[in-house]
Amino acid sequence: MTVPDALRATGLGFRYRAKGGWILRDCEFAVPTGCITALVGRNGAGKSTLLQLAGGLLRAGAGELRVLDAVPGTPEARARVALLTQDKPLYPRFTVADTLTMGEKLNTTWDRTGAERTVREGGIAPSARVGELSPGQRTRVALALALGKRPELLLLDEPMADLDPVARGEIMATLMAEAAERGTTIVLSSHVLPELEQTCDWVLLLRDGRIELSEEAGELRDSHALLTGHRDQAGNLAEPHTVVRRRDSGRQTTALIRQHGPLRGDWHVERPRLEDVLVGYLQAGETQRTAGAGRTEAAA
Amino acid sequence: MVEYRIDRGSGVPAYVQIVEQTERALRMGMLKVGDKLPTAKEVVAATAINPNTVLRAYRDLEQAGLVELRRGLGTFITRSLARPGAEDDSPLRAELADWTARARAAGLERADILALVSAALDAHDDDRRGHNPGDRVQQHDPGDRKHEEEDA
Numbered sequence: 001m002t003v004p005d006a007l008r009a010t011g012l013g014f015r016y017r018a019k020g021g022w023i024l025r026d027c028e029f030a031v032p033t034g035c036i037t038a039l040v041g042r043n044g045a046g047k048s049t050l051l052q053l054a055g056g057l058l059r060a061g062a063g064e065l066r067v068l069d070a071v072p073g074t075p076e077a078r079a080r081v082a083l084l085t086q087d088k089p090l091y092p093r094f095t096v097a098d099t100l101t102m103g104e105k106l107n108t109t110w111d112r113t114g115a116e117r118t119v120r121e122g123g124i125a126p127s128a129r130v131g132e133l134s135p136g137q138r139t140r141v142a143l144a145l146a147l148g149k150r151p152e153l154l155l156l157d158e159p160m161a162d163l164d165p166v167a168r169g170e171i172m173a174t175l176m177a178e179a180a181e182r183g184t185t186i187v188l189s190s191h192v193l194p195e196l197e198q199t200c201d202w203v204l205l206l207r208d209g210r211i212e213l214s215e216e217a218g219e220l221r222d223s224h225a226l227l228t229g230h231r232d233q234a235g236n237l238a239e240p241h242t243v244v245r246r247r248d249s250g251r252q253t254t255a256l257i258r259q260h261g262p263l264r265g266d267w268h269v270e271r272p273r274l275e276d277v278l279v280g281y282l283q284a285g286e287t288q289r290t291a292g293a294g295r296t297e298a299a300a
Numbered sequence: 301m302v303e304y305r306i307d308r309g310s311g312v313p314a315y316v317q318i319v320e321q322t323e324r325a326l327r328m329g330m331l332k333v334g335d336k337l338p339t340a341k342e343v344v345a346a347t348a349i350n351p352n353t354v355l356r357a358y359r360d361l362e363q364a365g366l367v368e369l370r371r372g373l374g375t376f377i378t379r380s381l382a383r384p385g386a387e388d389d390s391p392l393r394a395e396l397a398d399w400t401a402r403a404r405a406a407g408l409e410r411a412d413i414l415a416l417v418s419a420a421l422d423a424h425d426d427d428r429r430g431h432n433p434g435d436r437v438q439q440h441d442p443g444d445r446k447h448e449e450e451d452a
Contacts, residue, residue, distance in 0.1 A: 169348050173345050176349065
């Protein structure tokens with residue numbers, strides 16, 4: 001017996017209009033259940049689109065996407081999958097208690113105690129109006145709403161954007177505790193790469209609407225190396241290794257490679273952090289001139 | 301109960317940090333046989349790391365024979381790494397605290413003190429081993445654990 005994948009895409013494509021450009025194209029990947037997945041990509045790479053397809057808010061234009069083996073948007077999928085979109089749709093004039101009651105009425109299964117606890121852990125009064133809450137508190141209420149339905153798969157579109165570091169840490173801790181307690185599979189998109197290092201065990205990287213990476217985070221990190229050395233020997237790298245990104249300045253070459261077998265030549269080798277690998281892939285394919293700007297944005 | 305602190309900038313994987321902090325707590329007698337380790341949920345709620353990381357660390361500790369995973373109950377210490385003399389109230393420790401205070405009063409920095417201690421240890425071990433520094437046992441070699449058990 002096999003456990004179905006949390007997400008599985010075959011030839012997945014999406015565009016808003018029949019003659020418009022493809023936002024997602026030829027996506028082919030599988031994300032196992034029980035993982036915490038980082039969905040990474042530059043702005044406009046298609047992260048939100050992918051999450052909205054998985055949440056059933058958009059319909060695939062080509063190929064297929066399955067969530068826990070179900071078709072997104074069907075009652076079966078909706079009962080098991082929760083999506084928290086970037087705009088965090090909440091009614092500003094509702095109180096927090098009203099908002100949770102709404103969750104209870106709208107969902108077939110509802111964990112009132114759990115939802116109330118999520119809100120309480122953020123020190124939020126049930127009588128407070130949603131419109132008067134801080135961004136961090138609003139995120140927490142939206143998260144309580146998503147967690148209250150006890151999803152097996154939780155999809156989060158940049159949940160930490162516009163939160164201060166303390167609030168980010170608290171929200172992340174709540175998410176991790178949920179995963180620990182119920183084995184919830186989580187897919188979250190984020191630009192905050194350093195925070196993914198200790199939280200994510202699967203990486204999904206989108207570039208220009210295509211899936212560039214879908215693999216276990218530890219293996220991804222361990223299979224790559226950061227090299228610095230004399231430019232003369234840079235030609236030796238391509239075989240048998242894969243050069244993800246290479247930068248030459250004067251006689252020096254620095255390169256991020258996916259290593260296959262032993263290294264030849266005189267290289268200073270560093271083990272990259274997950275962040276280094278992700279930035280390398282995000283920058284790959286760009287010209288050297290714009291690469292510096294890309295780095296700042298990806299790290300921001 | 302121990303509290304884990306994860307250093308995100310260190311480049312050391314979180315599960316290794318948990319294993320090392322547990323071993324240190326065992327060595328210093330802050331954890332004793334029969335003590336329960338925090339649940340994965342408690343650790344991640346405090347540190348915001350991936351729960352699978354905690355479980356991996358606990359499995360490593362189990363393989364090293366230091367803890368036992370009891371289904372539905374939790375993870376318990378089954379073996380101590382503490383040596384007589386390393387506990388909080390031991391005379392050796394009190395002497396060291398006293399000596400540290402004197403070193404500080406003499407104006408030594410933390411790095412100076414650590415260097416002094418390392419040098420004294422090296423000199424002592426070299427004497428005993430007939431000046432063969434290559435013999436020195438590495439601190440973080442996992443194969444070393446068995447050795448320590450026999451010593452204890």
